[in-house]
Amino acid sequence: MLHLKKGFLMLVLVMVFLGLLAGCSGSKETSSEEGGDAKVTLRMVESITSPARTKLLKKMISKFEKENPDIKVELISPPLKSADEKITQMLMAKEDIDVLEVREQTVKNFANNKFIEDLSRYTSQWKDWDTLTETIKHGATAVDHNPYYIPYGVYEKTLFYRKDWFEEAGIKVPETWDELVDAAIKLTDKSKNRYGYSFRGGAGAADYIEFMTWSYLGKNIVQNDAYFTKDGKTMFETAEAKQVLDTYLKLYKEASPPDSVSWSYPEMVQGFTSGMTAMLIQDPEVIVTAEENMKKGTWATAPLPKGTPSGVAQQPAGTAGWGIGAYSKHKDEAWKLVSFLSSPEQNLYFAKNNSLIPIHLSAGDDPYFKEGYFSSYIQMNAKPEEFLIADRPVEYKGYAEYRAMADKDIQALLLGKLSKDDALAKWSDFWKKEKANKK
Incomplete structure (x- = not known):
């Protein structure tokens, strides 16, 4: 009997010991968030x-x-x-x-x-x-x-331009869309395969219709619902929208390579960096490509052109x-x-x-951004009253459908298969329905 009691006592002690070990182990795991090992x-x-x-x-x-x-x-x-x-x-x-x-x-x-x-x-x-x-x-x-x-x-987008071409022609860097079109036409020499502007007529062309229209409308757009104006219209049923399409078509027909009707991001960047075009509007990643493919001093950047007479430029950030x-x-x-x-x-x-x-605002003091190719972006961010932010209506269910439709319509417009009035009416009707469905 004594032998059995001793055995039972030993078993209990072993179980207690194992329990203590388990407790210590669990405590060590949870202590990782309390300054443990x-x-x-x-x-x-x-x-x-x-x-x-x-x-x-x-x-x-x-x-x-x-x-x-x-x-x-x-x-x-x-x-x-x-x-x-x-x-x-x-x-x-x-x-x-x-x-x-x-x-x-x-x-x-x-x-x-x-x-x-x-x-x-x-x-x-x-x-x-x-x-x-x-x-x-x-x-x-x-x-x-x-x-x-x-x-x-x-x-954000900014203007890339051939500094040497502008200096050679004695033309100042454009500050408005009207000045950009005039400069692009003057710098175009088709006999030398030189064109004033890297046009985008293919995928993503709707981007340029967007921020051109916003720039012309200025502060009349609803910032957080930027396809609509403050008086309740779609931006496509305004007089400014017609003016934008006139400008867009003129820029293509008189100052852009004919095959840019189908250009998207890679082609328009290559057009600029290869020496075919004088101006390009694009994002900052182009800076690296331009540095790798163009001679230093031949190109520079400038703030995005403003609308007339609004005096502001708008784009999504x-x-x-x-x-x-x-x-x-x-x-x-x-x-x-x-x-x-x-x-x-x-x-x-x-x-x-x-x-x-x-x-951070302090980046504007760094020479790399203050004096280099990024300086135009820093300038725009330092003037939020002139270079405004417009929010695309991405929360609408039909946004993706519109973007695909608009790119096709813009190509048809450039090829003379769709009139300006019909394009604007189509886009305006689309967004009126989207607005109604959202309510």
Whole structure:
């Protein structure tokens, strides 16, 4: 009997010992968030992926990890074509995503479905919020005026021009669309295969009809619903819209290569960098291409042409940046990473190496942006009363359908198969119906 009691006592002691071990083990795992030995691992997903950019991000993350030894970052880089879809699927599955890339075309969907965190409680105490440009603040607070992401840069268009051609012809750099058309015609010499303007008549042509019309209408458009005017009309049923199509057709017929009727982004950029055209309106990534293919001093940039008589230029400010997943278990640590990447020092580094317009006002003091090819972008951001932001109506169900339709209609217009009046009436009717259906 004594032998049995001793055996039972020994069994109890073993069980207690094992229980203590398990308790210690569990305590050590949870202590990782309370300053223990283990690290917090943040899952970060990017969207606009490329080998060069992923390498750049990893370098910045490595610096963050050195400054925050208790945090490890796992960067997930889906293929570019399916990245946004992949991120949406992860969010719908309530996966534990801590930091994710949010874009102007995804932020409303993510915010409305409560996939991403409202960052107000962080930005209200963030010392760098007040140093952001108005364009960046506008992008960050596009949904209900609350910040759902911190953009890391801006994709805006500006005027690229052949400085040597302008100096040779004694023509000043155009400041308005009317001046641009006049200069383009003067610089066109078809016998030398020289043309004044890199026209876009193919995919994406609707972009140029948009911001030309906005510039002519000026402050009469509704900023956050920019296909409509303040008096309730569609922008396509205005006198200014007819003026824009006249200008657009004149620019094509008298100052652009004939085959630019089908040009999209690659062709119009190549037209400029190869020495065929004198002017191009495009995003800042063209700067790298131009630096690689053109002689220094032969080209420069200038602010986007303004409308007449409005005296303003308007365009959408394309933004993308970093948000925090609503299902993250480490939101404070995620904000540490977002605020690190968004700091003036780190953002300047990212912008320089990724051909972007920086997000902080202080970037205007950096010689690289103040005096170089980016200076026109800095000038525009410094004058928000002259260079305005217009928001595309991307939340309407028919927006994608309209864009595809408009590109085809513009080609038909350029080829003489569709009249200006018919094109404008078609687009106006489309958006009247969209507006009615939205109500």
